Amino acid sequence: MLIAKLSLVFVVLVGFLYGDAERFRLDHGESRKLVVEGRGLVGVRCRLDLPDGREGWGGHWLGLTLDGKPMPDVVNSSGFVVDLSRIPLHREALRDGDSGLWFVKADSDFVAFNASGGTRCYDLSGFLGGANSMNDLGDFRNSYYDKVFRLDKMVRVVELRNCHPRLSMVCEAFYGDEVSPGLLASQVPVGQGVYPWSFPELGWDGLISARTCIGEFQAIQVMIRNIGDSDVEFKPAVDVEGPFDILLRQQTYREVKEEKTPLERSRHDTWGIKPNLVPERLEAIADAILLERNRSCSLWLLCRVKSDAKAGRYRMQLRLTGDVSIPVEVEVLPFQLVDNGRIYGLWTNSLPGKDDDWRARQVRDLKEHGINTLFLDAYTVPVKVGEDGEPDLGRFSEALSWCEREGFNRKVLIYGLLNPLLRQVEAVSGSKDCSSEAWRRVARKVFVAIHELCESRGFKVYFHGVDEPDVHPKSMPFFESFVTALREFPGVRIGSNASPSGYFRFHSQIDFNICGDAFDSLINGTPQKNFFFKDWDAVDVDWMKKHIRYAYGQVRANDGLGARQRFGFLLDALGMEGYWGFSYHWGKSTMNVAWPYPESDGTTGTTQAWEALREGINDSRYYATLRKLKPDATLLLPSPAELNQMTAAELQGLRDRIIDQLTTDTKTNQ
The missing domain is CATH 2.60.120 (Jelly Rolls)
Structure with missing residues (x-):
């Protein structure tokens, strides 16, 4: 070679x-x-x-x-x-x-x-x-x-x-021009994927640039393309200058040969030219990168602005070798981002867990990416039910103390995946029938006790008995009987993640619903029918706009654009108050429904979509900052349908226009 x-x-x-x-x-x-x-x-x-x-x-x-x-x-x-x-x-x-x-x-x-x-x-x-x-x-x-x-x-x-x-x-x-023979580069907006066959965007001015605020994180993606006649080897590094902590990472890929998930089945070998690649981790660069001819690679600068930084422009270099470098300019803006007040949650099956160090690193990672709400489950936070039906809330109380210390949101605490708890209720009561007096007698003790403990600690807990009840028809009978039973328990609240049609049908019985499959109908303005229960009434768009305030989605680890859209401006345009994602560290690394992956050395990994998720949240925070600091500003968000079709470059352009209005006196929407 x-x-x-x-x-x-x-x-x-x-x-x-x-x-x-x-x-x-x-x-x-x-x-x-x-x-x-x-x-x-x-x-x-x-x-x-x-x-x-x-x-x-x-x-x-x-x-x-x-x-x-x-x-x-x-x-x-x-x-x-x-x-x-x-x-x-x-x-x-x-x-x-x-x-x-x-x-x-x-x-x-x-x-x-x-x-x-x-x-x-x-x-x-x-x-x-x-x-x-x-x-x-x-x-x-x-x-x-x-x-x-x-x-x-x-x-x-x-x-x-x-x-x-x-x-x-x-x-x-x-x-x-190729100022370094055979080598091209361009900055790529976060949310746009870079594959080995991608090509630098025409019109890049040669400067890697970013604008961010004091104490905030900013991801920067750079594509390097080899159009020369031979392979090229280099080991990049960042000559950091200014009030920044910067991690340099490289996008890695996994070739899918045995298709196991819908995502993998949707991809295919393209006429023998492009392999079936799934973007995976952003990994630290230990050795020199071998960039084959007619191939591209994606480099990421994960930048944090220190809390004592001063506003201004700072220059540094992304060095490919000692002689070849790309200038980097980061502007620290003269204002701080506000909290937009939205709930951002993730499902996870690894917290709080028993490993203090691993827990601390995960929580820090979650907070640094804008997540303020967690989902507790009966596997990682078990409640033991005694023979007399009285629950042991020791582990649950410890979990609440942990949530208090970490400052997680208390307005909504979902306690779901209740199978271990429900099996105990069935065993102690001797009944699997939620309508039976025996089942309700034991369940009342358990759920009321958990509810009262949460109330005393300032948490609003919602019991989530069945996952996606109206897309799993076999679960619907139990869901209906479970909801009916819990409605009779004093103060107890019921949470669900039913689709809009399920929420419409059970609206009077569900206290809090995180709607799945809601975006398409809200964006396109079309009534929604339930695919599995065709006799249910269609849900009118006006009803959805009035009642649906929380949603969730399975934004994939490799889908940076989807993560940035759904955690960002799209929530503002739809008037959403919260969004949950599935999932965080869910099982093994090859499950692309998880955002970051744990690295082999135990450190917290990251993916392009995990970084794009944070960019989406910050997109919304920039908009909230504009509304607070300049309430008379005339910049309006595009419609949900338009936002849903926007590319990562267009989303970044919208953020840039918001920043322009925040840093100037202009009130135009240009």
Whole structure:
């Protein structure tokens, strides 16, 4: 294997430094010549122009030449695209072997598969396949619209010709240079995935930058791409300058060969080009990174601003070798973020646990990521029931003391996964029937005692007897009898995580419901029917908007965009008061329903979605800070439907506009 060591005699800026883009339209049969002088890269972004909201496939309609000769191969993609709207999926070469023309997508914008104007086969936001981007929106524009070519810095003429017989073509051209031969870089917004086949975003200015507040955490993601002729080896490090603690991490991946989860089954090998990779840990970099040619890697700077920091801009370097570095600028803002008052919870089966050190590290990790509420269960916080039906609340009382010391939210304390406790009630009472007097006599002692203990300590406890009762039909009879029985116990509150239809049906009997499967109906404004209980009434959207204030979702460990959306601005736009996620350290590391993973040395690990979750919470906190410090500011959030379609870059742009208003006197919404 040929490996090139990075070595330059001076410090250089690694990057894809595009100048201002040229934007133009080509009518059918029209051409445009671009004189490229002294540049090492040219990028072309084109689409056949369709009316707003329309989308089609496209075809080979773009003529491209370099000095009158065929263009070289692209360096930003695999050389083909896949039509996800056809079954079976259809593969199309970027350059037609006979005509030499290049493929151009037909669309009304530069976002693939988002059509909304009557072309439903291209409205695949719920699918988005794995063909070109492995379920990652950030790579769609690169795969379907962009073509990037390496040049030799001589004076060259690139000619574009629209060969379509009828439609116009919308085009953009970008130019750039490889200031470190064969190596590109760009900053990538948190929430956008980076895979080995990802390509740096066009237009990056070469500076890694971030804005954050005193005492806060800020994740920064950087993509490094090798477009050279050989593999490259380097070991990155951060030359920290300023009031920061910074951890440098690298994104790792796991190749799925035996598909066990729905997430894994939704991914597939793409025509033998892209392996079935699932992003896993962000790991410390112990050895040099070997970056293969035509591959990318993702580096993460996990930055904490010290509490004694002063507002201002601070410069440092992300060093790839002693001679190659990228400048980093972190601006510490002149205000502090406020608490938005929202409940952020996680299910976990590992707390409080018996290991004091491990517990302390997990709690610190949870708090540092914005989680203020936990879910207690009867496995990790057991209650022993005596033969007389009296409960031993020693372990439960210890758990409350722990919650008090850690300052967790007291407004909502869910005590669920009650099977061990319920089995004891059945054994002592001699009955499994919640409607029997024997069962209720024992259950009353147990649940009233727990309720009164929590009340005396300032906690509002809700008993969660059945997980997702209306998506597990076999559990519904017990759920109904359990709820009916507990309603008769004085003061006892019932919690659930029923869907909107289940909450609607049992609304008068449930005191607190964390709605699953609520976002789609609320966002799209459509009534919801229960899939498993088809005879139940549909839930009207107005009722959902009025009553649903708490929701939960299984945001996956590798789904950074989903985590940032659902823990962030989307909750503000929907008027939600709390959001729970599943889950935290749930079982083994290969379960991608868990955010961080415990590392082999026992330290608390992290994933891209765990960092994106915190960014989402902070997105909302920036908005809350704007509303508090500048109540007359005119910036309004987009609609829930718009937010749900926004990319990580667009979410970051929205945060940046909020920061701009907080740091200036402007009151515009631009």
